[in-house]
Amino acid sequence: xxxxxxxxxxxxxxxxxxxSMPRKTDHWDGxxxxxxxxxxxxxxxxxxxxFFYHSNCAEPAIxxxxxxxxxxxxxxxxxxxKSNYYDSKSDPDNPRWFMVDVKLVRRLKRAIPxxxxxxxxxxxxxPLVRRGNRLSVMPVTASxxxxxxxxx
DNA sequence: GCCAACGTTGGC
DNA sequence: GCCAACGTTGGC
Numbered sequence: 001x002x003x004x005x006x007x008x009x010x011x012x013x014x015x016x017x018x019x020s021m022p023r024k025t026d027h028w029d030g031x032x033x034x035x036x037x038x039x040x041x042x043x044x045x046x047x048x049x050x051f052f053y054h055s056n057c058a059e060p061a062i063x064x065x066x067x068x069x070x071x072x073x074x075x076x077x078x079x080x081x082k083s084n085y086y087d088s089k090s091d092p093d094n095p096r097w098f099m100v101d102v103k104l105v106r107r108l109k110r111a112i113p114x115x116x117x118x119x120x121x122x123x124x125x126x127p128l129v130r131r132g133n134r135l136s137v138m139p140v141t142a143s144x145x146x147x148x149x150x151x152x
Numbered sequence: 153g154c155c156a157a158c159g160t161t162g163g164c
Numbered sequence: 165g166c167c168a169a170c171g172t173t174g175g176c
Contacts, residue, residue, distance in 0.1 A: 009162090033171075056162050114163075132169040134161050 003140040004050035015064045024104040029077045030085040036137040041072040041098045061111035070101035108152045
């Protein structure tokens, strides 16, 4: 089993939004970065767990834990001209973008701020805190996962 | 296949 | 709102 981190701007989709969905489950659409797509399409398995991270907001932080409840399938928003995530070059017969379903497992007992994550030497290889990192979906190692959970 | 220009991300 | 860092685009 692998571990992941999912970034979302809370103004667009927050952990509260996920919590309010039926079965606390939603599809993680709109990923339009090839590296992040490859993680979702090729490596995520049902039952993998991930952190839910709030970005681009007053206090960027890890706020919860999700679980992959459905493995990758085509992201239809790429084919919908009305969607913000529409990609005119995506071909229905050869989908370019994928999404997975995630289910909220629980919120963390406390949000762990980005500011704090940066300070731990144990996390210096954690992609989230690497300078200039822009991946919206990224892998978390088992040791990073455990370390972070001990800090909640 | 190079690389400058551009748009986006995201912490601050 | 700023701006550094990055991925993508497209002319050549």
